[in-house]
Amino acid sequence: MTLLGETLARHLECFGTMPAEDRAAIVALDGEVRQVGRMRDIYGVGEHPRHIVLVLKGFLMRYSIGADGGNQVHSFYLPGEAPDLETLYLDYMDNFLAAAVDSEVGMIPHEAVYQVIEDYPEARKLIWRQTLVQAAVFREWLVRNSHLTADGALAHLLCEIHLRAKAAGLANDWSCPLPLSQELVSDALGMTAVHVNRMMQLLRRSGAVEWRGGVLTIRDWDRLSELAAFDPKYLHLRR
Amino acid sequence: MTLLGETLARHLECFGTMPAEDRAAIVALDGEVRQVGRMRDIYGVGEHPRHIVLVLKGFLMRYSIGADGGNQVHSFYLPGEAPDLETLYLDYMDNFLAAAVDSEVGMIPHEAVYQVIEDYPEARKLIWRQTLVQAAVFREWLVRNSHLTADGALAHLLCEIHLRAKAAGLANDWSCPLPLSQELVSDALGMTAVHVNRMMQLLRRSGAVEWRGGVLTIRDWDRLSELAAFDPKYLHLRR
DNA sequence: CGCTCGCTTGATCTCCTTCAAGGACAGTGG
DNA sequence: CCACTGTCCTTGAAGGAGATCAAGCGAGCG
Numbered sequence A, B: 001m002t003l004l005g006e007t008l009a010r011h012l013e014c015f016g017t018m019p020a021e022d023r024a025a026i027v028a029l030d031g032e033v034r035q036v037g038r039m040r041d042i043y044g045v046g047e048h049p050r051h052i053v054l055v056l057k058g059f060l061m062r063y064s065i066g067a068d069g070g071n072q073v074h075s076f077y078l079p080g081e082a083p084d085l086e087t088l089y090l091d092y093m094d095n096f097l098a099a100a101v102d103s104e105v106g107m108i109p110h111e112a113v114y115q116v117i118e119d120y121p122e123a124r125k126l127i128w129r130q131t132l133v134q135a136a137v138f139r140e141w142l143v144r145n146s147h148l149t150a151d152g153a154l155a156h157l158l159c160e161i162h163l164r165a166k167a168a169g170l171a172n173d174w175s176c177p178l179p180l181s182q183e184l185v186s187d188a189l190g191m192t193a194v195h196v197n198r199m200m201q202l203l204r205r206s207g208a209v210e211w212r213g214g215v216l217t218i219r220d221w222d223r224l225s226e227l228a229a230f231d232p233k234y235l236h237l238r239r
Numbered sequence C: 001c002g003c004t005c006g007c008t009t010g011a012t013c014t015c016c017t018t019c020a021a022g023g024a025c026a027g028t029g030g
Numbered sequence D: 001c002c003a004c005t006g007t008c009c010t011t012g013a014a015g016g017a018g019a020t021c022a023a024g025c026g027a028g029c030g
Helices: A003-012 A020-027 A110-119 A121-147 A150-167 A182-189 A193-205 A221-228 B003-012 B020-027 B110-119 B121-147 B150-167 B182-189 B193-205 B221-228
Strands: A032-036 A041-043 A051-057 A060-065 A071-077 A096-099 A103-109 A175-177 A209-212 A215-218 B032-036 B041-043 B051-057 B060-065 B071-077 B096-099 B103-109 B175-177 B209-212 B215-218
Touching: A003 A020, A003 A051, A003 A103, A003 A121, A020 A110, A020 A121, A051 A110, A060 A182, A060 B121, A071 A121, A071 A182, A071 B121, A103 A110, A110 A121, A121 A150, A121 A182, A121 B060, A121 B071, A121 B121, A150 A175, A150 A182, A150 A193, A150 A209, A150 A215, A150 A221, A182 A193, A193 A209, B003 B020, B003 B051, B003 B103, B003 B121, B020 B110, B020 B121, B051 B110, B060 B182, B071 B121, B071 B182, B103 B110, B110 B121, B121 B150, B121 B182, B150 B175, B150 B182, B150 B193, B150 B209, B150 B215, B150 B221, B182 B193, B193 B209
Parallel strands: none
Antiparallel strands: A032 A103, A041 A096, A051 A103, A060 A071, A060 A096, A175 A215, A209 A215, B032 B103, B041 B096, B051 B103, B060 B071, B060 B096, B175 B215, B209 B215
8 A cells, every 4th residue: 555546545535436456456556755845836838747646735726827917726736636637638738737835746657547547447437537526626616706706706715625625634623724825815716815805804704714824714604605605516525 | 320429529539539440439329319499408407417418500508507696608519519528427417508509419328438438448538538628628718707808708718619610610711600699608708798798899890800690700810819818728629 | 133925904996797778680470 | 561579789877896006014034
């Protein structure tokens, strides 16, 4: 059993089950561990990655550079998650993968993963499914940024991060790590950092949620999720 | 050779190549052809489809219902395209697939596709890749709706549709079918129909593009794509 | 201590929404 | 052949959510 393999297996099992032998094949996967400094790119536009990435510590993000020079964050990735499984079957990156804070990542060579995909159909289905769930999440981000008001959108993002942290085993009760700046959150929500600040105060004062020192604490899930019109179905989490 | 199989094969070949035997397996796929009236759902939230859909005539769209009751369109689908390959490996729909105008669709049973996926690795890779390209498109829609001004966003959508129409063999020179109402376009861009109307007039007057009677005509691609900051890489089209 | 980075606050401006109504056009029935 | 109806496009005026610009503040850190 390897650290990277076990991490990937646990992540995939958020979305479904697989037989013991398929699981064993995933667990046997191994690779290199790397440190990535905050705001450093792991992969850039145009590259063709030769490894898949696993988040071990920290927070990753996927982003692209908007026409106005501002960044658009497409998604954040928590420890335990796999941000870029799609590189297995796409020719080149059309966006950036970077560390939002100082992070530790695992890199498993594509070749090894291809072997598992060929030999273990159930493992393959779960890997495929994970890439499909990511697509569903992107769609939800589209809805969020297009159709929610600023307070609702922020609430929605916080709901999502909390649920994903729980799925990754990072949350105890109603708290989870959220080591991002308001600036980065604003890049995700497509608004200004100033406005994120004001909306955050609004949520805080309403007693729905707290966010200090890199820790997110949900005070009133019902209020928060109602404000966000949050329905977790799109995450396709098992259980 | 069947109509549906040939249509699917051509679509997949927009994104890569496969050996003759894999192609033949795809081409041999067949199913039922159905008419779908305008604004009628094909699949709804919570359902578990048992077929994949191909657009033969008309225009499909994928949408979900926003918190405010307004619709968010996630994507449009042109004749020749396959909107919902992800249903092969997801348990349930988290959004709606519907006909934007009176349409004709083909439905191929999942079982038959699974067989091809098991037996023909190169066909499988292309199908997988198609689902990944869709995810890339969703990300681009996120960027568009979050970071572009209204005129740029509209221009961007028109650029995308024109390129996809060309890939599907529907465009001659600078014209392609676009049988949508401004209302539907506004649901895609996350703005009001009134504003779409005004932005469209702006584009028209600037001489960049024409859109009348369900036909889109690009008058000045350079101007349009510059206004949209359009970079087609995200479509991952081969050529 | 001075520096930087991120959070906070205030005032003004603008893009887009909202609401409301008029007009072009196709389909339908008398 | 013409009123009738619905759908979509168009136009105008007023209001609001969020952007922009600018400055102050607190904490960590060399």
